Amino acid sequence: MSKYELDRATSRANPTPQPLRRLTVPKIRARKEGGVTKEPIVMLTAYTARQAQLLDEHCDILLVGDSLGQVIYGLPTTIPVTLDMMANHAAAVVRGSYHSVVVVDMPFGSYESSPQQAFESASALLKASGAAAVKLEGGEAMASTVDFLVNRGIPVMGHVGLTPQAVNVLGGYTARGRNGAEAEKIVGDARALCAAGAFAIVIEGVVEPIAIAVTEAVECITIGIGASSRCDGQVLVTDDMVGMFERVPRCVKRYEEISGLISAAAARYAADVRNRDFPGPQQTYQAD
């Protein structure tokens, strides 16, 4: 028998166990005391186990965002994303993390029609994935649903301002809160979600003074994206943050240029294959 056996170890699929206790929703919520958050909340999106492993130690919250529709599946919007997609990616992120609270987005169509529908979808997501909380879009209209979920054991993160699932109503992805009525609605939406029991609210694509006004108006944590550094925390789509795409939305700061590295690696690999330089002696097995 050959001494070269296939390595069937599953350990590479799992993160190195760390003696870290996972953060909890109440611990995150308690960071804002008397309207002040001394230590801002760090949140990034994660969609895969390996991505979660790399991000986990640096974050407080990993968000399995429905942005995976565009980022992973190449869909034009988040509208076609399904509960199954969210559950599978959330389970991978939970498997890849030890420290961060994992929050999973409720996809479009899975929660809007009634609090009961939302409970069925949210409980299915949490059971299938092991995530600790759900996020849903919408303001005052969703307050009774938030109340229903929280009172049945499901922590909820809200999402106001630019809500991508409402793109067909909003007509695009431009910043919100530029006129008085819009600004008032955003503050009212956030207040209603917080009063209903949301532990945190994402404020996306909102003019800065309104993001600050919301953060000052609500007791729960605000997490900004295209909002203000004065929010209680920040979130970015990780693939934007590491430079996976050519387009850089205004709210994104790039901390790396990963797409260039991947493309250059693929070019070197392709050249090696075409020149018959790969595989070399180190990557091939010989009989003794």
Ligand code: KIV
């Ligand atoms: O889906 C997502 O990634 C999000 C964040 C941008 C907040 O909702």
